[in-house]
Amino acid sequence: MLLNERRLVERMAELRLDAVIATSAENVTYTSGFWALSQWIRRGPQAYVLWPLDAGIRPAVVTSSSSLDLFADQSPCVADVRPYGEFQLEIDRALIRDPVDQRYFKLKQRPSAADALAALITAIKDKGLSTARIAIEEAGLESGYFNRLKETLPKVTWLSGSELLRFVRSVKTPHEIERLRQVAHIAERSIEAALAVAKEGATEQELAYAFHTETIKSGGMPVLGCIGFGERSALANVQPSQRKLRIGEIIRFDVGGRFSHYRADIARNAVFGRAPPEAKRLHHALLRGVEHACDTIRPGMAACQIFDEVVNVVRKEGIPHYRRDHVGHGIGLDGYDAPSLTGSSRDPIEEGMVLCVETPYYELGRWGLQVEDMIVVRANGAERLMSTTGELIEVLP
Amino acid sequence: MLLNERRLVERMAELRLDAVIATSAENVTYTSGFWALSQWIRRGPQAYVLWPLDAGIRPAVVTSSSSLDLFADQSPCVADVRPYGEFQLEIDRALIRDPVDQRYFKLKQRPSAADALAALITAIKDKGLSTARIAIEEAGLESGYFNRLKETLPKVTWLSGSELLRFVRSVKTPHEIERLRQVAHIAERSIEAALAVAKEGATEQELAYAFHTETIKSGGMPVLGCIGFGERSALANVQPSQRKLRIGEIIRFDVGGRFSHYRADIARNAVFGRAPPEAKRLHHALLRGVEHACDTIRPGMAACQIFDEVVNVVRKEGIPHYRRDHVGHGIGLDGYDAPSLTGSSRDPIEEGMVLCVETPYYELGRWGLQVEDMIVVRANGAERLMSTTGELIEVLP
Structure with missing residues (x-):
């Protein structure tokens, strides 16, 4: 795992955080092992990782449905994927033999949210974090999204996650x-x-x-x-x-x-x-x-x-x-x-x-x-x- | 020039803007021709272009004093450079013969602000834009800087500049x-x-x-x-x-x-x-x-x-x-x-x-x-x- 999980958990506990949300290319890859090409090479594409402190709640990755092929072809350490948007792929089940294709096929069955923010909000709610203390990294969030988050989840206490992740990343695994x-x-x-x-x-x-x-x-x-x-x-x-x-x-x-x-x-x-x-x-x-x-x-x-x-x-x-x-x-x-x-x-x-x-x-x-x-x-x-x-x-x- | 100046001027006039501030790597290069290596390959380094509508007011580039060598070695279309921070360079005037070195030497004589935001604020004030309507791109701004800008220049009307620059960039020179x-x-x-x-x-x-x-x-x-x-x-x-x-x-x-x-x-x-x-x-x-x-x-x-x-x-x-x-x-x-x-x-x-x-x-x-x-x-x-x-x-x- 790339993530220094112990250091993250300790720091989150110190800061009394219930969850952290990574939004930048490097922190999404860091916390999940998932590398979303478009997020790394263009400005704009959104991918997030929602990482709860409670080990009983699974972390989630939010990514464009057009990036699910990469998720299937990599070995991320997060299993709960929340796609958003539409991506056209022709599927004939008789042709699906390769293990990557099998994983991709399964990922394509998941419901896709209208946009990245909607997928993130659903994930936060699903995991019972609607009244939680959450640190979010602002760097990768599309302009206007943070305000929409605050409006939609008014009972969340929002903190900045950039320094936290920078701190955790400083000690390597x-x-x-x-x-x-x-x-x-x-x-x-x-x-x-x-x-x-x-x-x-x-x-x-x-x-x-x-x-x-x-x-x-x-x-x-x-x-x-x-x-x-x-x-x-x-x-x-x-x-x-x-x-x-x-x-x-x-x-x-x-x-x-x-x-x-x-x-x-x-x-x-x-x-x-x-x-x-x-x-x-x-x-x-x-x-x-x-x-x-x-x-x-x-x-x-x-x-x-x-x-x-x-x-x-x-x-x-x-x-x-x-x-x-x-x-x-x-x-x-x-x-x-x-x-x-x-x-x-x-x-x-x-x-x-x-x-x-x-x-x-x-x-x-x-x-x-x-x-x-x-x-x-x-x-x-x-x-x-x-x-x-x-x-x-x-x-x- | 990379910049589609006419399109920028027309759009700014339509939006009744007095100035636009580019803060992302691509828009800094686009509006000034200046390519600041560190801004392109790392997260964090700050460089800006302040671009006033009034052709009588010169645009300005804000960049780290450690990047002035690049400014001297390139051919930006903006001449007013505002460095910030310290960068140690040994200078013996007798050794300065190369034209790049001569330009670099001159740039090193400019006063350096404490940080990028201070340099930007000074540039805005110097150009008489303290009560202006300014569109600023938020994408490249260090976390917390936008709030400091608003506090320090309360009479500026701030708008978002991202869409404006995206619009201007869509028609190529x-x-x-x-x-x-x-x-x-x-x-x-x-x-x-x-x-x-x-x-x-x-x-x-x-x-x-x-x-x-x-x-x-x-x-x-x-x-x-x-x-x-x-x-x-x-x-x-x-x-x-x-x-x-x-x-x-x-x-x-x-x-x-x-x-x-x-x-x-x-x-x-x-x-x-x-x-x-x-x-x-x-x-x-x-x-x-x-x-x-x-x-x-x-x-x-x-x-x-x-x-x-x-x-x-x-x-x-x-x-x-x-x-x-x-x-x-x-x-x-x-x-x-x-x-x-x-x-x-x-x-x-x-x-x-x-x-x-x-x-x-x-x-x-x-x-x-x-x-x-x-x-x-x-x-x-x-x-x-x-x-x-x-x-x-x-x-x-």
Whole structure:
């Protein structure tokens, strides 16, 4: 299961909630295991998960009847599906042999509500939650729906569910960690594939194509592909251009795709040719910052403590003027999960968090260098999800 | 310019609006030409465009100071940028030679607001809009921000901007049409690349890898890749699996990537081997439906008129029981732009609309067939954005 059920139950009990309703693509997938394509790739399509605290009441998924094929072809952990809308499918029972088709056929027998909100309201009523305390995530709700909900169910006490789900998602289950490990490795292999096409005159776009192609080949989907040469490596969000590679230049990667819906975000640096001593010196300091985080992070530390230690190590190891707003963040179904490793955050580091730990450094017009690793916080320290070290890579022409 | 400025101005005048505020990724890019990476790939990052009706007042972009590098490296049509937040960049003026770096350096001199909302409020005040009628899109606004806006600017009359922008976006500018033409061609080439690896025992995933790899090679980013064999072609949202291709089976593609932020959505069908006569017959009817739409569509028709005609043609040409909820939709920065070609929509077809016209047909357990073309509505009829016909493709083993 993707969902950290224990953490959700504990938090709901603390907040005296009877139910939570997920409405965003990532939280619907998180709480149910159901991935509704249209919700992920377009603005507007509605899918929800109603998740009651009481283990005796089954959670429900609300989704368009046009998405029931996906429900049948996946392995969601929620069985009670409430479709809405019409979707035309010709059915001849004699032809239904495949198990996916059998499940789909059964799902098609369920009554379909007029719209997503009607299906949700019926589910709330069916489960005896019409006077309950319910936290709902507003992000995915169609405009106007929240007001209709409040009008139709006036005895429900409505609270916001966004922070709750962000909090629960911050500590990963083993299933999630496995996906994050895989997507981190895909990103590393994709960097290797990109560097394999680095030659004098190669463009940033050519490296990006090689990068994304390897991600595809490994079963991932491209998302983040900041790849910059020379002075363009100092642009934090650099989008690959026709800029040609020259000898002695930095190649900075801040990259990561999606695999089984989970995201990677890692950073590595190469030099095309022999590394300038100054680049080596700066890079060493940045790498030591990330290594220090991996060496010292423990459950119970505050986020700001990691921040202070990492910044101090980078300063001591070679960049005395080093300044940052954060040195990392959680990662999961979204690119930035909780917590954020800033200088002001008192958020506790917890066992099972998956974090990107990073030390970017940008000198405008010269170069940018950035080390970023994905780690999982274990009881006795960090387990790196990487198969490569963050060393500066020399690509010899 | 991506923005259909004339249509926006006319609609704002009709609605007696003084300004509109875009907050979603697609509408920020649409109204300003500015593409803020983080807003497109994560949940949460805020960027806005404040667009006043009065041509004497300059529009403004609000974006994180960490995204100013993208602003400098792109060619937005809005010059007044209002950054918020801190972002650390080392600057030595002697190193700033590249034009992008020069623009970035200048942008970094602008004062940065504490957060996105503060920057937006200042922009509204600066432009004398504190007592104006303003339509704001709620979709991209951080939870709680709309209430803070209303409290801080109590004399503004707030309206919803989502429908307005959806309406404006439905008629494309030449610049947008060019991008849509390119992304449609990329999808067609990608289907060709996928079919090139079709052989007995090849998997849906292998075809999908070939498909997405060609999209990447053509400068696009993968988004939609429904590719199904045999009985799986009847699953509308089929996600490529390890299912192996057998002789005589249908291969259905419902696919399209993103190019320069614009989306494709097309459908084609192939048979591995000789096409069964029944598949040919059904496919012919579906193709005739789409062809009929292309032949008859004219500005001024109602969406439901297209729907009725297309359904009737498919019925007459070979599928008397044909049923559908829609036979197409607009496409642009999002996968489904306005209008929707349903049986109940009175929305007028207008010159410059780019539409996906489609006739999907699914027989559970047997096969799915779907023809979907992208067209642009011209004064005298449809211009197809396709370089292939929708004929059933025979892939000989």
